[in-house]
Amino acid sequence: MSKALVAVRNRLRTRSDRGAATAEYAVSVVAVCGLGGILVALLKSDAMLNALKALINYALQLAGVEGVQL
Numbered sequence: 001m002s003k004a005l006v007a008v009r010n011r012l013r014t015r016s017d018r019g020a021a022t023a024e025y026a027v028s029v030v031a032v033c034g035l036g037g038i039l040v041a042l043l044k045s046d047a048m049l050n051a052l053k054a055l056i057n058y059a060l061q062l063a064g065v066e067g068v069q070l
Contacts, residue, residue, distance in 0.1 A: 057069060
């Protein structure tokens with residue numbers, strides 16, 4: 001195979017993969033933003049707020065801090 005054909009083949013191979021990483025990053029960013037939105041909605045709910053308060057109060061009791069209620 002001639003040097004010119006090898007150069008063309010390498011250029012075409014490199015060109016076809018250039019946008020792949022950018023597209024993967026874009027898909028990852030969209031997925032992370034969606035997951036973040038779901039987590040924010042969950043953490044704003046009363047059930048999760050009560051669960052977090054109970055967990056913190058339990059940890060405080062284990063540490064020997066009594067009488068603190070969130």
